[in-house]
Amino acid sequence: MSALRLISNRTSQQAMSNSDYTWEYEYYEYGPVSFEGLKAHKYSIVIGFWVGLAVFVIFMFFVLTLLTKTGAPHQDNAEPSEKRFRMNSFVADFGRPLESERVFSRQIAEESRSLFHFCINEVEHLDKAKQNQKGPGLETNIRFQEVPRSSGMLEEDLSCHTKFNIPNFVNTEQNSSLGEDDLLISEPPIILESKSVAQSSHRILD
Amino acid sequence: MSTERPSNLLKHPGQTSIPSLENISGFSLNVTDCTQVVVPEEVFFTVAAAGILENLLVLIAVIRNKNLHLPMYFFICSLAISDMLGSLYKTLENIFIILCKMGYLTRRGDFEKKLDDAMDSMFILSLLGSIFSLLAIAADRYITIFYALRYHNIMTLRRALVILAIIWTFCAGSSIAIALFSYEAATVIPFTILFPLMMFFILCLYVHMFLLARSHAKKIASLPTSTVHQRTNMKGAITLTIFLGVFLCCWAPFVLHILLARFCPHNPYCACYMSIFHVNGTLIMCNAIIDPMIFAFRSPELRSTFKKMFFCARSNWNW
Numbered sequence: 001m002s003a004l005r006l007i008s009n010r011t012s013q014q015a016m017s018n019s020d021y022t023w024e025y026e027y028y029e030y031g032p033v034s035f036e037g038l039k040a041h042k043y044s045i046v047i048g049f050w051v052g053l054a055v056f057v058i059f060m061f062f063v064l065t066l067l068t069k070t071g072a073p074h075q076d077n078a079e080p081s082e083k084r085f086r087m088n089s090f091v092a093d094f095g096r097p098l099e100s101e102r103v104f105s106r107q108i109a110e111e112s113r114s115l116f117h118f119c120i121n122e123v124e125h126l127d128k129a130k131q132n133q134k135g136p137g138l139e140t141n142i143r144f145q146e147v148p149r150s151s152g153m154l155e156e157d158l159s160c161h162t163k164f165n166i167p168n169f170v171n172t173e174q175n176s177s178l179g180e181d182d183l184l185i186s187e188p189p190i191i192l193e194s195k196s197v198a199q200s201s202h203r204i205l206d
Numbered sequence: 207m208s209t210e211r212p213s214n215l216l217k218h219p220g221q222t223s224i225p226s227l228e229n230i231s232g233f234s235l236n237v238t239d240c241t242q243v244v245v246p247e248e249v250f251f252t253v254a255a256a257g258i259l260e261n262l263l264v265l266i267a268v269i270r271n272k273n274l275h276l277p278m279y280f281f282i283c284s285l286a287i288s289d290m291l292g293s294l295y296k297t298l299e300n301i302f303i304i305l306c307k308m309g310y311l312t313r314r315g316d317f318e319k320k321l322d323d324a325m326d327s328m329f330i331l332s333l334l335g336s337i338f339s340l341l342a343i344a345a346d347r348y349i350t351i352f353y354a355l356r357y358h359n360i361m362t363l364r365r366a367l368v369i370l371a372i373i374w375t376f377c378a379g380s381s382i383a384i385a386l387f388s389y390e391a392a393t394v395i396p397f398t399i400l401f402p403l404m405m406f407f408i409l410c411l412y413v414h415m416f417l418l419a420r421s422h423a424k425k426i427a428s429l430p431t432s433t434v435h436q437r438t439n440m441k442g443a444i445t446l447t448i449f450l451g452v453f454l455c456c457w458a459p460f461v462l463h464i465l466l467a468r469f470c471p472h473n474p475y476c477a478c479y480m481s482i483f484h485v486n487g488t489l490i491m492c493n494a495i496i497d498p499m500i501f502a503f504r505s506p507e508l509r510s511t512f513k514k515m516f517f518c519a520r521s522n523w524n525w
Contacts, residue, residue, distance in 0.1 A: 038474055042240055045479040049462060057451040064413070064443035067420055 240478035245488050250300055257293035257494030261286035264502045267511040274507060277366035278350075281342045282502050284370050288335030289494035295329045296491055323385055330381035330397075333457065336493075337404045338373045340453060343501065344411045351415050394468040401461045405454060412446050448500055456493030459486040 041047070264286040268274045302321070305311045311318055346366075350357055387393050419442055463479065463486055470476040502508055 040475070042474060042478045045466075045475045046482060049459070049479070053455060053458060057447060057454065060409075060450065061443060061447040064416065064446055065440065067413075067417060067443075 240481040243482045245484040253491045254293040254297040260498050261290040264498050271511045277361045280366050285339035288332050292332035293491050293494045327381040327385035334377035344408045348411045398465050456489045
């Protein structure tokens, strides 16, 4: 009995070692699997998994797209002065640049950080460089046009410039705390009448 | 991990009882069995090499350009390193297999076993590193949006490096632990739960950011001077879907494989799913190729660094 077991173990080990590191070896490693009497197709898990995955991704995409069309509750957790800066670069990079006034205030350069958009990062570098006094080392800048830069970077600056548009919100610091939506808006009446904004934007977007 | 051998994560714990069946019954499998789907070695090597090269380029570009020494890029570098590890693992495994076939390495040697264990833990390290790097990138972007004014103070360079050190230490420890204790269900279940949990968390972060962008875009669009671009938000939806869809499609098949290997290795349906393991491995390497494109190469600064590197190389060659 023990001898039989020993032989079987050795043979199985041989089988397993034969299966070691060969590409053509079939998937016997988990022991013999009977394929008799399958009710469904044998690749049903594979097909079901991939179909489910595709459906999920498409569903996620449609949910996200629908969020752009219908009104969804806004976020009001951050301070208005914070929200003021963050959406410009976010929207600008997430989509085409919005045709609004470009105003680069000093506060933006000093305090804001772009989310995906690295033009603002470069502005920060400019500030850091100013502190570290390594001005010539900088490659790009957005708002300090007077800083000398290499000509090769000029096109990139311009492309950054066009991509990154900050609406004129500088004047609305005090006013933006009012109203339901605290996101930056240049004119106070728009902030206060958030519902009408939503409706009009709804109309425009549709 | 090579599936043909009883590798750690894929081994059925009750395997000692199975060998007795093989020899005694003379069991022969059905003609309609699910045979292992084989990916040609050339394809494997090409995909793996492309992944390694691309991520290496990202790393070199970030290291060389001082402007890119920012927390955001460090997290992208961390993602590039974990992708590189995954591709490197597959390449080494391929080489290992070829060497075994050619007879330079013994098959059941002690050294080879240890080498294989080390490679398994490298692979798990790559998976965990990918997940946590993506999480770090999403959290970094989230802080940038919602705490924009305090971002400087929250995410300093030093803190980013500390966070990365913690992440990689945790991943290294977990990968070694998982590789050592892969027999227990207690290892497999947390490992597979971690994956959808992280995915869901990242999805929530991005959806929150996306909602804010959308509502802000609406506000901007409502201005009398602005023209409305509905493509703006479409593009955001597409970007988000690509981020998460790529990660899901490349890693989920493998995670499901681990689950099935642990819980139903003898079920014919599960065995058929497990026969496409090499395709799943190739998908993971494709993820290593796609990730730099959707994270690193979106930065104009990084792209310009690449161009400079290539032009410098070309001018050197012209000499």
